[in-house]
Amino acid sequence: MKTMSKMMAASAAIALIAGAASAKELKYAHFQSADLSSPKHAAALAFESCVEGKTSGGIDVQIFPASQLGGDSEIIEGLQLGTVQMAAIHDGPISAVYKPFSVLAIPYLFEDHAMAWSVMDGDFGDAMAEDMLAKTGIRMFGVADNGVRNFTNNVRPVAEPKDMEGLKMRVMTAPVWVALVESLGASATPVSWPELPGALQQGVVDGQENGVTNIVNASLYQHQKYVSLDSHVFSWHAYLMSDMFYQSLTANEQLAVEQCVETAKVIHRGMTAAQDANASAILSEKGMEVVPVSPEQKTMFREAAQPAVRAHVVEDIGAEWPDRLDAAIDAYRAN
Incomplete structure (x- = not known):
């Protein structure tokens, strides 16, 4: 009996080793810190557990947080080459590779989270995913929130567009974000995400624009005194996979x-979304001076920025995607 037990144990061990050897490696990159307070990381851990459970270990998910596999451009290149299998990446870098994604940078489009999610989960988002796959070889499964973007700076309170004049603002690495900031009278400096805290600390830029999650997760509040809750853009993280790996x-x-x-x-x-809803309390607790933006002031921001950014987007990618987005928003409002 002992011999039989040993043989069975040995067979089980061999099976486990064989299974581990045949598991498909899925390198999953994201840019937030490796703790459960980070939405990207909490979601990545849930994905890991879910996939490995459903495939009985046939897929081995390895999570690389906090830019461990490189910056945004390196990760996107890795997805196209198949050296990185999956990533959750923010809007700016995606727009640099797949230009139609820049349509989502047109400011003051969505009234709330429900509207934004409905549009991106519907026909508009599906069409964009199909087009991205055809043009880039990257498969987009869907989008989650990168936070509603607000302006921060270390110079003065910003409550109206005129308050932006002369400020040096960091933007994501895509031209559409330059157009947004410059339409409000500030100067724009593209800086990649990993380099942003240093750029703020060293005074390379006066301010930036991001959601509450990123402001807290990267400790940007340590170098920024003022935050203006203008909610200019619903920003996204896209769940992307190398199509070579998927196939x-x-x-x-x-x-x-x-x-x-x-x-x-x-x-x-x-x-x-919970962090967005509690933005004032969260950022005040971090020592920032929260500048409320009234509906009338938000209208001033919209009238200054939206036409200029839309014109830039249309010039860059044509009118098809802006028109599709307008139609999707109109359809949501009609329901």
């Missing part, structure tokens, strides 16, 4: 990935 999966593995992204997306959205 290497079995049908059941593909289904598991798609289902588990949905789980991750719900967690990610919920955490980020």
Whole structure:
């Protein structure tokens, strides 16, 4: 009996080793810190557990947080080459590779989270995912919140567009974000995400624009005194996968990935939206001076920025995607 038990244990060990050896490695990159207060990381951990459970370990998810695999351009290149299998990446870098994504940088489009989610989860988001796949070889499963973007700076309170004049503002690395800031009278300096805290600390720029999650997660509040709650853009993190890797999966593995992204997306959205809803309390507690923006002042921002940014987007990518987005928003309002 002992000999039989040993043989069975040995067989089980061999099976485990064989299973581990045949597991498909999925490198998953994101840019937030590796703790459960970070929506990206909490969602990534949920994805890991979900996929490995549904595939019985057939896919080995390895999470690389905090830019461990490189900056945004390196990660996107890795997705196209297949050296990185999956990533959650923010809008600016995506727009630099897939220009139509820049349509989402047109400011003051969405009235609330429900509207933004409905548009991106509907026909508009599906069409964009199909087009991105065809043009880049990167598969977009969906989007979660990167936070409603607000302006911060270390010079003065900003309550109206005139208060932006002369400020040096960091923007994401895509031209559309330059157009947004310059339409309000500030100067724009593109800076990649990993370099942003240093740029603020060293005074390379006076300010930046981001959601509450990123302001807190990267400790940007340490170098910024004022935050203006103008909510100019609903920013996104896209769940992206190398199509080469996706096509290497079995049908059941593909289904598991798609289902588990949905789980991750719900967690990610919920955490980020909760932080947005409590922006004033969270940032005040961090020592920032919160500048409320009234509906009348927000209208002033919209009238200054929206036409200029839309014109830039249309010039860059044509009118098709801006028109599609307008139609999707109109359809939501009509329901």
